[in-house]
Amino acid sequence: MASTTESVQAVDAHGFRRAMASFATGVNVITVYDEAGQPHGMTATAFCSVSVDPPLLLVCVSRDTRTHDRIVSTDRFGVGMLSGGSTKISDHCARPGADKRLPAAWLAEGSGARMPVLASALAHADCSVHEHQDVGTHTVFIGRVEHLYFGSETEPLLFFQGSYHRLQRDMADH
Numbered sequence: 001m002a003s004t005t006e007s008v009q010a011v012d013a014h015g016f017r018r019a020m021a022s023f024a025t026g027v028n029v030i031t032v033y034d035e036a037g038q039p040h041g042m043t044a045t046a047f048c049s050v051s052v053d054p055p056l057l058l059v060c061v062s063r064d065t066r067t068h069d070r071i072v073s074t075d076r077f078g079v080g081m082l083s084g085g086s087t088k089i090s091d092h093c094a095r096p097g098a099d100k101r102l103p104a105a106w107l108a109e110g111s112g113a114r115m116p117v118l119a120s121a122l123a124h125a126d127c128s129v130h131e132h133q134d135v136g137t138h139t140v141f142i143g144r145v146e147h148l149y150f151g152s153e154t155e156p157l158l159f160f161q162g163s164y165h166r167l168q169r170d171m172a173d174h
């Protein structure tokens, strides 16, 4: 039983972020190609499945990011769902303002996808933009999934209260 409770009436940015951090998520990398054809990735947890038929998913991307502009200019993006050992990839793709080119060693060859595919991802969904909507500081992109890739890893990378976590198998079995 929880020993203390706290009710916060004013919803400021700190409180909002703190509450949202209580939602445990997987970690994804949105992949795009830049103007020079180089593969780039951006770490994103704001992702969910929307519809099976047609196959739709959504990502929420800040309009301050370069990835946002690349999605808008190409009308395409990929989403790689990261495996447990991928904290280095996640950190690489989350550094604001840094070069987030994806090294060739991280990429799957011959995946058949149109967007860059991380070889170590659990799965990758290749999408065309089905529709998009500006909401607050972000754009919600609904992607129509046109191609799927499945990697050989089996454990997800999780994010909760500002840190990476791994799935605890004994809990997952209940």
Ligand SMILES: Cc1cc2nc3c(=O)[nH]c(=O)nc-3n(C[C@H](O)[C@H](O)[C@H](O)COP(=O)(O)O)c2cc1C
Pocket: 027, 042, 043, 044, 045, 046, 047, 060, 061, 062, 064, 065, 066, 067, 068, 093, 094, 095, 096, 097, 098, 100, 159
């Ligand atoms: C764990 C984690 C999750 C993130 N999720 C998102 C997200 O869902 N949407 C978003 O716009 N930014 C998210 N970010 C921030 C972007 O990864 C970050 O702003 C990135 O530097 C933008 O890259 P770009 O400007 O090169 O596109 C997240 C960062 C971290 C560390």
